[in-house]
Amino acid sequence: QSERTALKHKIRHLLKVRNAVMVSHFYVHPDLQDLAEETGGLVSDSLEMARFGRNHAAQTLVVSGVRFMGETAKILSPEKRVLMPDLDATCSLDLGCPVNEFSAFCDSHPERTVVVYANTSAAVKARADWVVTSSCAVDVVQALKEQGRKILWAPDKHLGDYVQRQTGADMLFWQGSCIVHDEFKAFELQALKADHPNAKVLVHPESPPDVVALADSVGSTSALLKAAHEMSAVTFIVATDNGMMHRLRSLNPGKIFIEAPTSGQSATCKSCAQCPWMAMNSLAGLAHVLETTSNEVHVDLELSRRAQVPIDRMLAFTA
Ligand code: 13P
Ligand code: SF4
Numbered sequence: 001q002s003e004r005t006a007l008k009h010k011i012r013h014l015l016k017v018r019n020a021v022m023v024s025h026f027y028v029h030p031d032l033q034d035l036a037e038e039t040g041g042l043v044s045d046s047l048e049m050a051r052f053g054r055n056h057a058a059q060t061l062v063v064s065g066v067r068f069m070g071e072t073a074k075i076l077s078p079e080k081r082v083l084m085p086d087l088d089a090t091c092s093l094d095l096g097c098p099v100n101e102f103s104a105f106c107d108s109h110p111e112r113t114v115v116v117y118a119n120t121s122a123a124v125k126a127r128a129d130w131v132v133t134s135s136c137a138v139d140v141v142q143a144l145k146e147q148g149r150k151i152l153w154a155p156d157k158h159l160g161d162y163v164q165r166q167t168g169a170d171m172l173f174w175q176g177s178c179i180v181h182d183e184f185k186a187f188e189l190q191a192l193k194a195d196h197p198n199a200k201v202l203v204h205p206e207s208p209p210d211v212v213a214l215a216d217s218v219g220s221t222s223a224l225l226k227a228a229h230e231m232s233a234v235t236f237i238v239a240t241d242n243g244m245m246h247r248l249r250s251l252n253p254g255k256i257f258i259e260a261p262t263s264g265q266s267a268t269c270k271s272c273a274q275c276p277w278m279a280m281n282s283l284a285g286l287a288h289v290l291e292t293t294s295n296e297v298h299v300d301l302e303l304s305r306r307a308q309v310p311i312d313r314m315l316a317f318t319a
Pocket of ligand 2: 275
């Protein structure tokens with residue numbers, strides 16, 4: 001406990017010394033979420049993390065999340081220093097969409113508008129017409145459909161499936177998935193729902209379609225928080241990374257949040273839905289990078305210039 005307190009104290013001090021601001025995702029350790037909020041930074045979803053980093057005056061951004069979040073921050077603010085507690089914190093969607101194969105896929109469908117999820121490398125974004133997050137994917141694809149466009153979608157097939165069903169757009173999918181959300185199971189979720197008949201089910205759209213079909217609310221991390229706040233139910237079953245539980249519980253005292261079942265769940269594993277890469281962010285890592293200014297995110301400038309175009313489109317669309 002005292003080591004934790006000392007690290008937090010050190011981080012608060014170093015943020016001031018370095019004129020730095022913290023940006024944390026809802027999935028990272030509660031300490032990193034709370035510190036961001038207490039120190040005038042942001043804890044949010046991937047869309048608002050991108051916007052906040054771009055708009056904030058601080059010259060150093062410390063991004064607690066996964067690699068694509070740090071890269072997006074750097075692409076949007078090439079003049080700023082972007083640090084991350086652990087540069088190896090990647091994402092299965094990013095890993096599952098290597099740029100050369102993805103480019104070849106795009107080349108073989110030149111008639112399609114390329115829409116990629118933010119959970120991709122800078123190189124993949126540079127090949128896209130649009131970048132989206134789960135906060136705006138449905139609206140962007142709907143707008144493109146109304147312009148008569150056919151879509152090439154990458155990399156998350158489950159989010160793509162959800163967007164396709166919501167919009168009816170003509171979409172061709174890359175077959176990627178999130179190793180965390182892919183583990184939620186519809187059969188077990190049905191059983192849990194039967195045990196809690198008044199519970200409402202909140203599902204992130206990276207989950208499989210049969211899990212999404214059981215949801216009372218489907219959306220990005222911030223959309224799920226909003227739904228939990230606005231719905232009058234007392235009990236909620238939540239199908240997303242369990243890092244979200246901290247925020248859900250602290251913003252909704254009196255409501256009960258239960259983790260949706262995953263295939264890996266057992267008596268010894270009460271919290272299986274945890275992104276291994278988000279979990280790489282730690283207080284010690286954060287203190288270390290602030291002290292040494294190591295772990296700086298770099299993106300090739302030419303690549304960055306190209307990747308910025310579809311990211312800017314997303315930020316303008318959602319402004
Ligand atoms: P959000 O954009 O909903 O925050 O999700 C990011 C993510 O990585 C979900 O797994
Ligand atoms: Fe990627 Fe899934 Fe982790 Fe989100 S939870 S960062 S999509 S691996």
